Amino acid sequence: MMNHRLFPLVAVVMMFGSVPTVAGEFKLIANSSVKADSISTGELKKVFLEEKNALHDGTHVEPVLEKGGPAHQAFLRECLGSTDDDLQTYYRVLVFTGKGSMPKELGSDAEIVAYVAKTRGAIGYVSAEASAEGVKTLAIEDVRNGVERKLITRVEPAYPETLKRLNIGGTVRLQLTVAPKGNIESVQLLGGNPILAEAAVAAVKQWMYTPSHSRTTAEVSIPFDPKR
Numbered sequence: 001m002m003n004h005r006l007f008p009l010v011a012v013v014m015m016f017g018s019v020p021t022v023a024g025e026f027k028l029i030a031n032s033s034v035k036a037d038s039i040s041t042g043e044l045k046k047v048f049l050e051e052k053n054a055l056h057d058g059t060h061v062e063p064v065l066e067k068g069g070p071a072h073q074a075f076l077r078e079c080l081g082s083t084d085d086d087l088q089t090y091y092r093v094l095v096f097t098g099k100g101s102m103p104k105e106l107g108s109d110a111e112i113v114a115y116v117a118k119t120r121g122a123i124g125y126v127s128a129e130a131s132a133e134g135v136k137t138l139a140i141e142d143v144r145n146g147v148e149r150k151l152i153t154r155v156e157p158a159y160p161e162t163l164k165r166l167n168i169g170g171t172v173r174l175q176l177t178v179a180p181k182g183n184i185e186s187v188q189l190l191g192g193n194p195i196l197a198e199a200a201v202a203a204v205k206q207w208m209y210t211p212s213h214s215r216t217t218a219e220v221s222i223p224f225d226p227k228r
Helices: 004-013 041-048 070-080 084-096 109-118 161-165 194-204
Strands: 026-030 038-040 062-066 104-106 122-127 136-141 151-153 170-178 184-191 216-224
Touching (some): 041 062, 041 070, 070 084, 104 109, 109 122, 170 194, 184 194, 194 216
Parallel strands (some): 062 122
Antiparallel strands (some): 026 122, 026 136, 170 184
């Protein structure tokens, strides 16, 4: 059973949808101590949502935000799928639950570049035309794949009796990582009621897809209709 203390955080996480294609209205910069030259959209999102504090190569990173402006809005829209209000609410919940802290916020491109240049592990974003002297620019990769795999074993979720009796339904959105053999390696909640999500996750972990040469990802929607 999901810890009830996590419900506020899960509910806020649901505000953040899947990551769309990245455009060129901003650029991602990092301190020279960061070994990576590129970062995936999924990894970038986890860093700025404080779900992880290190990159795939083990480099510790510290996210830095800009206080408003076109680059900030583009970053929120294209990398986090969020509004500024939603993001601030998310961070406040992290602080309240003791699961994170408010990231550093600076008022201009120049301030962000200066801070990132002197702060080990710092990673931030600035306008595409801003000077990046003293920092390195990271490429952002959309690593989602277009390989479609056939679902061969589907297990339907058990509808929580209390919610069904109260006529509470909805749709749970999940992102699945499917192993080459077809089993589900991991499940990420993208949206939906957190209690229904427990049932949905338990079910999809038993799904099987057709084999492939590599692992793939898929987004699925699991409906819960109390009238059925």
